[in-house]
Amino acid sequence: MSQLSQLQELMKSLRLTETANHLPTLIREAEIKDSTFTQFLLDVAKYEQTRREEKQLERRYKWATFPFHKTLEEFNLKEQKSLSNKHLNRLKDLTWIEQLYNIILLGPPGSGKTHISIGLGIEALNQGYKVIFTTMGELIHVLKTEEITRKSQTRMKRIRDADLVIIDDLMFMAMDKQEANMFFHLINDLYNQSSIILTSNKGPKEWGELLGDQAITTAILDRILHRVEIIHLNEDSYRMKHRSTIFGQESVSN
Known part of the structure; x- marks a missing residue:
């Protein structure tokens, strides 16, 4: 098994599946940019964070x-x-x-x-x-x-x-x-x-x-x-008397 394959398997076992699948692309981008080791690790971590946020948003849309x-x-x-x-x-x-x-x-x-x-x-x-x-x-x-x-x-x-x-x-x-x-x-x-x-x-x-x-x-x-x-809606808007309003003192209507 190649080092890349070993690294991908290790990432998957650590629940970094999204990054594991995208790893070849991340490595190619790092080689093209001649990134330092620190910059490469930062890019890997940012990618995983972004994908997790995107997947969480997708789940929340589904649940909504x-x-x-x-x-x-x-x-x-x-x-x-x-x-x-x-x-x-x-x-x-x-x-x-x-x-x-x-x-x-x-x-x-x-x-x-x-x-x-x-x-x-x-x-x-x-x-x-x-x-x-x-x-x-x-x-x-x-x-x-x-x-x-x-x-x-x-x-x-x-x-x-x-x-x-x-x-x-x-x-x-x-x-x-x-x-x-x-x-x-x-x-x-x-x-x-x-x-x-x-x-x-x-x-x-x-x-x-x-x-x-x-x-x-x-x-x-x-x-x-x-x-x-x-x-x-389709009428003059109003707020409940004696209650505060998120619009300040103004009426909701134009």
């Missing part, structure tokens, strides 16, 4: 389960008068995640709620945050089967470990008491641990009708609305 890939740059602000470019950029800088703010995007179908939520999720992933996207229907199904299937257990662990959880189509259907109670316990788990983006065509005042239990509704709202920015 976005239904489609649309960035904030692709969002047409000209068709959405209730959100200015300045405020979209304020959302994009993601300081609200560090502050554990929640974002609620309200508006009718086609107003861009899901696009904005996914765009923010992609931005967060690229900045190193763990992100999960789920529809409300899928979330309820996973919660109900968590104690039954390993797949649901893994999914729920990733949701609870995420820095940002995006729940799409919140309250599109009525819940029974068991479902509402499980949803409350999830929100309670995420409270003061993660940021949440919620999209819905129904405002918080209407959620009680769909949750069916006033005590659970109040408990959920207390946690979600503690630190929140509520953005109405």
